[in-house]
Structure formats: C-alpha cells, structure tokens
Amino acid sequence: MRDLANSINAQFRGQLGRFRLDAAFTVPATGITGLFGPSGCGKSTVLRCIAGLQQLPGSRFSIAGDTWQDESLFRKAHQRPIGYVFQEASLFQHLSVKGNLLYGAPRQPAGQSASQSIGFDEVLELLGLVPLLDRSPRHLSGGERQRVAIGRALLSQPKLLLMDEPLSALDRLTKDDILPFLERLHERLSLPVIYVSHDITEIERLADHLVLMRAGAVIASGPLTKLQSDPTLPLAASRDAAVNFDAIVQRYDSDYGLVTLQLEGAELLVPAPPVAAGERRRVRIAAGDVSLARQQPQQSTILNALPTRIVSATPLNASEMVVVLALGSGGDGARLLARVTRRSWDQLQLATGQQVIAQVKGVALAPGRGQTVRSVSRLPPA
C-alpha cells in the first residue's frame, strides 16, 4: 500500500468554521473504498476536498503517482479527472436525460473510442437508461435521476469516481434497486471509487477498503474485513456487527440447491439459485448468527460448523461479548465475529487461543452478475 504508483494518498488539514478537519489516509487506487462514519464527521468534506470543490491550505492529494494538490499546486475542480455523484442527483433541469449524460463526455470522432474509455452504450446498458434518454429530468423518479447522475459522471471518463451518499436520499426499495447497478459497475469497470456513506449495509455490499472517520479525523483504514473484525473499532462492537468475504464458488449441488463457497480457511454451504463454479460472490456473516461449541455437533441442522481459533474476546455490555475467530483448523484463516453471552462464555470455559467450532446459522449471499433481484438466503434457525 505504500507503493505510490498504485495508491491514493490523501491528507486534508484545516479549520472550517468551528470544525477542524485532520484526515489522512492511503488506500489502493483500485476497487471501492468506503468512507464511513457518523453524520457530521467530515467525510463529505473530505470528498469535496478530493474533488477540488473545497480548498484547504496545507493539504495534499495524489492518485497513482499523479499529484492533484500539494503545498505549491492546486488543480481546480474542472481540471481533475473525477466523476462526482452528489446525494441529490442534481441533474441539469434545462437538458434532456441524453443532454445530461453527454454534458461532460469528451468529444471524439464517431466510431473511434479508445479501448480505455467507458462507452455510451455500455453505460446505458449497465444502468438501464435506454428508456429514459429523451425524457426531461423533471419527469424521472428519484432512483432514475440518481442512475442518470451516475451515468453522467461515468461518461466524463473519470480516473476516480467520488460518490457522496448517493443512495441516502432514496427510500429502501429504490435503494435495493440501485445497489445491484453499483455492484455491476464494480464488477465491470476497473475504476477506483471513493464511496461516502453512513449506512453500513451499503458499505458492506460495495466496499473493498474502508476508511473510518470520527470527528474530523481518520481512526482506521484498511481492507473491509480486517476493520470489521477489529474489536477495538466501533464496527465490531455495534449491534449489527458482521464480516464480509469475497468467496469463490467451488461447485453447485443442484439436488439440494446448495452452493459451496471457498473462503480463506473454510468452505461454506449456502442455499442459492444455480451459479457457475469460479464466480466471485460476496457473503456476509453477522456476529449474531454465529454461535460457539466446544465440539463438532453430532446431530444438527446447521450446515456450517467451522473449526476456528479464538483470537480475542471483548465485553460489549453487562451480558454480551464479541469474539473474534480465525477460520481453519490451524487458526490462521479469515476472521469471523461471534456475539455470545458472558454466561455461555464462562460455562463453556472458553479462552483466547482455544480451538472452537463456530456454528453459522445464516449467510447472506449478495446477488451475482445478471441478477438484479436481491436474494439473501438464510438457513432456518437450528
């Protein structure tokens, strides 16, 4: 990650009214980086600084070795190769959908598109915009508007896509409609994205990397799963703590409708519609869905009973604790979270370093390529 040529280096410092921003982070210049924190922690300000919409003296920003600002340099917003999706779609009311989409598109001779560039037809297809082209932004629904705004940003051929809570102004259903579009973007385009959100479910579905912010400062940054399973950070301690993995499909059992997924240090069985082997799918395992046992259960409806090692245990409140587990019989695989009661912990005489069996009651599987419907599968409770 210290490799400048392939990373995003940001350092923004300054006073904004009564708010002090002091945020510095380095993340890879690939994939989606989630910028997460409570409302008012300064994450949107960081994004505006990256875009050049806000200027804080003494700040630096570079991406893949290309410096956009430092002590002596400040590239204005229109000189930075970015795409920006605001919370409200902010479409140009005086232009049609097509006019909006093409506003920032560089002019190039017809038929000649560089292999690097994002094509008009590709964006239309990716975001389902074909039926909207000749409409006026005034006659679009909130979700449609936001999709046009995303398409407009993509067609300006950015080298970095900045998204400022693009779904937070939408209702739950519309949000679920748009998330698969974003997942497809992630899959199809090799465009680095910085995605600001205060909604952990969006981050869990989209982000590869995470920058955690609080009160104008960065408190941690790193791969999503690593930060999710760090008991010293607020994510693991939260009510809906969970970890996400990008798993590889091993095989599909069409008799029972079960897919076998390979993770680092374990295999998971998950009910799902048919999928091809080799596909990458994101799974989510909530801490509340994992229970612990000293021995492999002999007779149980639970499909996934995985050997793990207890890495750490941190009390959450008077009655519960969160346990970090490492998958694999050697105990050196991916990290998993379990929320257990302190009473169970004491009765089973559990301790750090011990080998235990993690029983996973439910695994949520994100929809894959071509599937636009959310198909979260959950096993019946044991």
Added chain:
Amino acid sequence: MAGLPPDIWQPVRLTVELAAMTTLILLIVGTPIAWWLARSKAWWKEGVAAVVALPLVLPPTVLGFYLLVLLGPDGPGGALAGLWGGRTLAFTFEGLVIGSVVYSMPFVVQPIRNAFDAIGDRPLEVAATLRASPLKAFWTVAVPLARPGFLSGAVLGFAHTVGEFGIVLMIGGNIPGTTKVLSVAIYDYVETSQWREANILAAGMAAFAFVVILTMMMLEKRTARIKG
C-alpha cells in the same frame, strides 16, 4: 389617420430605438454585474447593489440633474464628446442612451441577479466536476437556467425606458428627431392643447403597458411551473 400631424410617429420611432438600444446595452453590461452580485462573497457587494438600485428611489429630476452635469461640456461626457469633435453629450441621443442605461439598470440587473441567486452553487459545482471551465459553466448552465430572469429583465428594462420622462426632460430637452421621445411628446401636445394627438399616444402607451404586464405575469407562471 387623416389630419394627423405627419411627425406624430417620429417620437414613437425614436422611443423604440432608445429603448431597444438601452435594453441591449443593459443586457451586456448588467449581466456581469448581476453575476458578480449573485456570486461574490465580498462584504461590500451590497453597497454596490444599493448604488445600482438607487434610481428606484431617487427623484428622476435629481438623477437627471447630476447626469446633466456629468454629460455637459465641463463633465466627463463633454470630454468624451470631444473625441468626435462634439462639445457635450447633453441634449443628444447618445446622452439619452447613457441616461436611460443608468435609470433602467436596476430593472434589468435585479431580475437577472435573482435568477442567478436561485440557481445556487450546486449546478455549477456539478458542471465543474464534469470538466466544464467556469466560462463554459456560465454559458451552458447558468445562462440557460436563468433564462426567465433575462426575459423579465429585458421586458422591464425596455418598458421603463419607454416610460421615462423626468430624466429625458433634464438631459435631453425636447429636440424633435433627436431627444423628443413619446412621454415628452404627449406632454408637448397637452401644452399646446392638441388633445387628440396626446390621446392617441397615451392610449398606445396604455395598451403597451398592458401587454408588458401580461407578458411578465405569463413568464412568471411559466417559471413557477418549471421550478415546481
């Protein structure tokens, strides 16, 4: 229209020329002022706004008096006229245009500024993130979005120039074909008891004013629909 004096249409033509010229100049000069008033964060900009708005409250004779001094042989207007061998800008068509520009300025600048204000920062920020230079953003985003403001500014500026009287009398006098505009002509006809001629011009002005107000109201309705 038999029996009408042949020169009754001269003031009409002169007035339309004056108003058209004034409106055109005001759109060119007033737009950057309106843009600056809408976008600048300078603490003294409201002072500038007040100066622009001054003709709204100043008695036209007061404004006309100072304009007369400025345009006269001893003022900058006289020096300007000297460039083409003239002695003064007072009592000339050019002087009248300058006076009208000053007098009608607030009626053009205010609606355009309000329209720019209503756009807000966001569309311009969006344009910047789409690689539009500030100039491109101005022409392709700000101006089209502020179009209703430009329309009402142009209509109001034109109408007010047509109707001005006090300033014209102070700095233009009453020279047929040069400074004798409609309002002065009506006054003139009344002074010489030519009521029929005065009535024709006055009725024409009333009809014109009605059309202007109607246009404005329809424009506003349309704007409200676009925004809503």
